[in-house]
Amino acid sequence: MDVEILSRIQFAFTISFHYIYPPLSIGLGLILVIMEGMYLRTNQKIYEDMTRFWIKIFALIFGLGVATGIIMEFEFGTNWATYSRYVGDIFGSALAAEGIFAFALESGFLGILLFGWNRVSSRVHFFSTIMVFVGSMFSAVWIVVANSWQQTPAGYHIAGAGLDARAEITDFWEMVFNPSSMERLWHVWIGAFLAGAFLVLSVNAWYILKGKFLEIAKPSFKIALAVATVFSLLQLVAGHASSEVVAEHQPAKLAALEGHYDSSARGDMYLLGWVDQKTQKTTGIKIPGGLSFLLYQDFNKPVTGLNAFAPEDKPSQVNAVFQFYHIMVAIGMMLIVISGYASWLWMRSKLFDSRWLMMVFVWAVLLPQVANQAGWFAAEMGRQPWVVYGLLRTSDALSKSVRAEQVLFSLVLFTLVYATLFVLFLYLLNKKIKHGPVMHTSASEEDTEHFGVRENPMLRGGKT
Template identity: 70%
Template sequence: MSVEILSRIQFAFTVAFHYIYPPLSIGLGVVLVLLEGQYLRTRNPMYERLTRFWIRIFALIFGIGVATGIVMEFEFGTNWATYSRYVGDIFGSALAAEGIFAFALESGFLGILLFGWNRVPSWVHFLSTVMVALGSMFSAVWIVVANSWQQTPAGFHIVGAGLTARAEVTDFWAMVFNPSSVDRLSHVLIGSLLAGSFLVLSVSAWYVLNGRFVESSKAAFRIALLVATLSGLGQLFTGHRSAEGVSVNQPAKLAAFEGHYPASAPADLYLLGWVDNKTQTVKGLALPGGLSILLHQDPQAPVKGLRSFRPEDRPPVNFVFQTYHLMVAIGMALIGLTLLASWLLWRGRLWQTRWLLAVFVGAVLLPQLANQLGWYSAEVGRQPWVVYGLLRTSDALSKAVTAGQVWFSLILFTLVYALLFALFLYLLTKKIQHGPDEHELSEADHLSPASKRHNPAMSHEAPGAPAADLAHVSDL
């Protein structure tokens, strides 16, 4: 394989692996804020134990995410030197802003979040939880801004020519609020909320099915279900807004999303299908004029198609078509799951519907798949451009790197990341099997034994021990 293909595979692999963790930490951070907020509101130690438990999970995810993200910065210099020179001023300003406004905030309060229990006032610890959650979001802001600039460049001019050409910022805020950044950021953040909340839903459902930490798991499930339901519905809005922006700023990508070839004609909306690029046709189930309706509220409105672009300027159509439609299908499935669970919870029948709880245990993978597929759709749909309309991917490579060198580093990265992933799964499984620690210090531990006897919610009996129903919350 060529250096270009190998370098693209290597970068796609490292980014895809890294992208498992930031969405989880962002979504889980929001759930932590809600859990600890409930503890401060009710002073029920159950919520404190839940918060402590999920903070341990958060710390594991955060650590692996930081370790896997560093590699990409080196790849910019080793494999993509021309690209780095071209966008260095743009990326440099965005990444500097991430370090100042996001990573410093996140890491500054992380120590209090992890080790501040019983060492700082409860409101200070809660503030640290909020700040860490905001820091993880701010980090996503600047990464998405930098990536969105590649999709829809703005606020710059080109200095130099040929191999020495580079983009230089002329308007920082125009660069930040480029035409796609806000829509893409909202879509990414809501996808992250789904990833984090579904992790909590999965673990909580597993505990309920196995009769462990039942009442506290039900409480965590309710909070995560609220986040997931609102986020799933929100994705409908952000996804639509993002598609509208793509139709204006990257029409070739949108045409690939739906396999729309005519240069200017009404466009169908496919539910599923297969693109034959040779015959330039799509076989599948479609809503006639559906894409025209979504974009222009008119089934006869023309939509710019792939034949408007030279063949060498078109993305790989079938790949983008499939990843996009799989992402949409998963998104709709998540909405259906959360709405069904919310309805059953409202009717008081959720905990008896064991098959649905079992579905939630495995559904933890669905938001991750949707996030990955969405990233593939956005990045492969941008091809053959690494900076849309300005710099081709084939021109962005380092000139001194050989295919053998890329092969060696790709194999090495694969082995190291496989070990990291195995370690992550082992530690995550171990923490989940252990569950919330029922004997951790809390305000309840400082009460007298007599006070605890008169307050069933402060009891610390072991799971499964004989206890009255009113004291069952304390078992968890």
């Protein structure tokens, strides 16, 4: 394989592994705010106990997210030097904003969130929980803004020419609110909320099956189920809004997502299928004219197809884009069905009567993760051959001095390190889940020792 393919594989691997953790941090952050808010409102100890337990899980996920995210910034300089030089003024400003306004906020209050029990007042601790959650949300804002600018560039001009050309910001806020940033941001946020909610559902469903920690497991399950039900439905709205932006600004990507070639034909919406790029035919189960109706409210209106674009200006792996996109959509519908059915049983007071449903929820933790990954693969592969849509091709964004064997060697090392980290993550996560929540405790030695510190007895009960 050449250096371009290897560099793309390396970056896809590192960012895919990293992206396991930020959605969980954002989603768990929302769950923690709800749980601790319930504790403040009701003063019931059970909500404090469940908050303490999930803070431990959050800390583990947050640490892995930070560790795995750092490496990507170095890859911009090593593998994608031309890209970094071309968009450094724009991409760098968004990353700087993420560090200043988001990561600093999140990490600054994280210490209080982890170690502040019985050291600060309950309201100050709750405020810290909110700030950590808001910080994680802001992190997503700036990362999505930077990526969205690559999809739909705005608020810039090109300075210089040839090898010295680079994009410079002319309007910061136009860059931030580029045509796709807000729609994509909501889509990403909701995907993160679902990832966090289904993790909580999975763990508590396992407790319910085992008959363990039921005093906490059942109310925790209900909190997460409410979040999952609401946001699985909202994802339909966010996903449709995002597809409308793609149709307007990236028609080649939309055509690839739906395997649509003929610009003179209506756009069919495939529920599942297969794209044969040699014959330029898509076969499968479809709703005739469904895509046309979603875009134009007209079943017969033609949709721009892949044949309208030069071969060098459209995605090379159309079937892969098609499959990833439909995996995401299929899982989104599955989440609606699962959470909706469980909510219906909840309203009938039969939520915990079905063991098979609890077993479904144990394994359903994988679904939002797969959907998030598939959605990003569809978006990034569908943008090809552009790394900055219409401005800079991926093949031109590479570092000129990096050789294929160097990229391959580092990719093998990254794979080994990340595999080790993932095994360690699963081991620690499993250990925490098996240990379970500490029931009706207040700054116990077990709690403080878990984080490697022992509380000073002089501080016990010393709220400010």
